[in-house]
Amino acid sequence: MPASHDLGWSIQDVLDVLTYEATLPTEAAEGGSVSKGGKLYTKWYAALGLDKPTEDQPLWATQTTNERTGADTWRCKECHGWDYIGADGWYNTDSSHYTGFAGVFEAQDMSAEVIVAWLDGTTNADHDFSVMGEDAMIDLATFLQEGMLDNRDFIDYETGIAITADVDHGKELYTSTCNVCHGEDGRAIEGLIIGEVLHNEPWVELNHLVRTGMPGTSMPASHDLGWSIQDVLDV
Numbered sequence: 001m002p003a004s005h006d007l008g009w010s011i012q013d014v015l016d017v018l019t020y021e022a023t024l025p026t027e028a029a030e031g032g033s034v035s036k037g038g039k040l041y042t043k044w045y046a047a048l049g050l051d052k053p054t055e056d057q058p059l060w061a062t063q064t065t066n067e068r069t070g071a072d073t074w075r076c077k078e079c080h081g082w083d084y085i086g087a088d089g090w091y092n093t094d095s096s097h098y099t100g101f102a103g104v105f106e107a108q109d110m111s112a113e114v115i116v117a118w119l120d121g122t123t124n125a126d127h128d129f130s131v132m133g134e135d136a137m138i139d140l141a142t143f144l145q146e147g148m149l150d151n152r153d154f155i156d157y158e159t160g161i162a163i164t165a166d167v168d169h170g171k172e173l174y175t176s177t178c179n180v181c182h183g184e185d186g187r188a189i190e191g192l193i194i195g196e197v198l199h200n201e202p203w204v205e206l207n208h209l210v211r212t213g214m215p216g217t218s219m220p221a222s223h224d225l226g227w228s229i230q231d232v233l234d235v
Contacts, residue, residue, distance in 0.1 A: 032112075035221035036117045037143025038212025041076040044132050044140070047215035052178075058126035063099040074129075082204040083151040090157070090204045104229075108145040115141040147212065147223070151204055154233055160202025162233040170234035173227070178235065180220070207232055 012218075040048040052071035060066075060073040072078050078097065083089040085103035092098060107115055119137045121128030129137070156163055175184075186194030196205060210232045213221035222232055 024098045032138040032140075032142025034147040035212045035223045037139040037145055038140070038208065038221065038223070039215035040132065040140045042209065042212070043077075043215045044072065044129070044136065045073055045074070048132055049135060049216070050131070058128075059101075059124075063101065065066050065093075066097055066099045068097075076104075077208070081209055082201065082208045084148045084182055085150075089151075090201075090224060094113055105148060105150075107141075108146075108148060109144070112141045112145070114136065121139065143212070148205075155162055155207070159160055160198075160204075162203055164230075165233045166230075167234070173231055173235050177225070178218070186233075202235070212235060 001141075001142040018080050018112075036047070046052075053074045054070055056069055057073040059079075066078070068078065079089040079099055080086045080103050081089045081097075081100040084105055086101050086136055087093075087098060088103060090097075107118075116134075117123045117130075118127060119140060130142075154163055155161070174182075179188075182188050182192075182194055211221060211223050211227075211229075213219045213224075222235075
């Protein structure tokens with residue numbers, strides 16, 4: 001590799017090349033799993049079978065609107081939202097989950113190395129999730145690169161209802177896959193009523209959980225079943 005100094009380049013020439021290089025495609029995380037990463041985004045300590053954190057996440061003290069404490073403050077979704085756009089999305093100022101923190105959509109264009117540096121505390125020591133381990137951080141990086149979608153393209157945020165959906169097709173998929181655990185009326189799991197979840201945190205939460213599965217349970221990820229986004233909306 002020749003030295004730009006020996007080529008007669010100016011400092012501005014170097015800056016121009018670096019700016020161009022920043023527009024080139026980023027390297028994807030190798031060997032990562034979108035569905036595993038999605039579960040980590042939901043609740044990483046449950047997905048990994050680790051003890052719940054007991055203290056607040058260090059950055060939590062920089063906001064004053066979300067009154068949750070302890071383990072909840074360590075969940076990616078609690079800061080960045082089920083829809084991945086943070087304060088600009090479902091967790092806006094009208095929500096008790098509002099923190100003012102930004103979303104993570106821009107991570108789609110980051111390299112795996114940059115994302116992991118955000119996760120392991122290298123970029124910000126107060127954003128250190130290295131306890132989950134290297135493999136898990138790669139899975140989470142893979143989800144952030146490949147697994148997110150813009151829910152606003154599929155869901156009416158005013159009503160919380162899918163813009164386009166086929167209820168009959170959704171019933172077929174639910175009957176063939178979901179009701180084994182949830183039952184025909186969505187009430188088979190004690191303490192969980194699917195209908196209530198949809199009304200309380202309508203389509204945004206279910207769109208993530210159905211696609212990637214519930215951490216710490218046997219719930220399959222529709223992503224691994226080959227379902228399309230439309231299949232998820234139909235269900």
